[in-house]
Amino acid sequence: MRPVPRRRRRATGLIAALGALAVLAGSLTACGSTEPRDLLESIRSGHVILGTKFDQPGLGLENPGGGITGFDAAVSKYVVTQIAGELGVDMPEISWKETPSAQRETFIRNGEVDTIAATYSITEPRMKDVDFAGPYLVTYQGLLARADDDSIQRLSDMADNRKLCSAAGSTPAQNVKRLLSGVQLQQFDSYSSCVEGLRRDKVDAVTTDEIILAGYSNFWQDEFKLVDMTYDQDTCVKGALKKEGAPFSFEYYGIGMAKNYPEAVTQVNKALKKMLVVPPGERYSPWEKALREALGDPFVDNLIERAQRPGSQYLFQPDPGDLSFLTAATTECTEGAR
Secondary structure (H helix, E strand, O other): OOOOOOOOOOOOHHHHHHHHHHHHHHHHHHOOOOOOOHHHHHHHHHHEEEEOOEOOOOOOEOOOOOEEEEEHHHHHHHHHHHHHHHHHHHHEEEEEEEOOOHHHHHHHOOOOEEEEOOOOOOOHHHHOOEEEEEEEEEEEEEEEEOOOOOOOOOOOHOOOOEEEEEEOOOHHHHHHHHHHHOOOOEEEHHHHHHHHHHHOOOOOOOEEEEEHHHHHHHOOOOOEEEEEEOOOOOOEEOEEEEOOOOOOOOOEEEEEOOOOOHHHHHHHEEEEEEHHOOOOOOOOOHHHHHHHHOOOHHHHHHHHHHHHOOOOOOOOOOOOOOHHHOOOOOEEEOOOOO
16 A cells, blocks of 8 residues: 555557557567676666665655655665766666565566665675665664554553554564563554554554654654654563663665675765765755655654764664674673563
């Protein structure tokens, strides 16, 4: 279910026939051309294919009149623009391709896209199939509740038979269920469906990455509020100790690309680093400006304030090219941790 319904026109008669012939011709041309794409070569050739989500407000949303808006899309376009300048070539034509989560690695491997920026968390298992530039964003698991529901101020408020929604099979919802046995877990087919259920009082809260929730909150302004999810005491999670006050999860979003093109990864990281620099005379970096335009000033101001609190374990800005979080040591559980 998408946030903005779209009308699709049906082609008939000659138009349908011509469309079928075009598809056939395209498939014949593409026959055998399933090799992974090199982003730098695509930029030089004058045409790039960028993958993102089409149904997530604030991150990647297809507009009724055409085009893609959102932070993920803005980052992708900035990177291509910067690399074209570095290579001394004209800005290439950009085509957007919808890349559902379950198909991202396949699209990259089969050469259907040059890059994917689509709430794509960098993980060790995924790096066996694709390379990542970034991270370009660090986010955390959060709760989305109705703005007028004063009974939900923290995660523990969900314990008393409250209805929590997440996408079917999602890890975030299962993590909450493990800690709060009293919560009623509702699993819908998508986060958009969960948000619609929240709007209609069918569920009490939605959980997933807070950046995704912020997109919905900004889309339906004044209807929702975001609630931080932290551990309220020292807790054991799969043998690792999570200290009281720690964020429920860390997600590092990256730009996925085909393997074996290290220069492309280097160039994307270089562009991302430049995006984080505040230009002379400007108030915000292009990165922060894009984040504010996509998700609203109040959300970004809260991220900054939270990261600056004494002893905070939250980050605001990412460090592109630094993947040390993949091998960061964990603290073993201690006696007394739940």
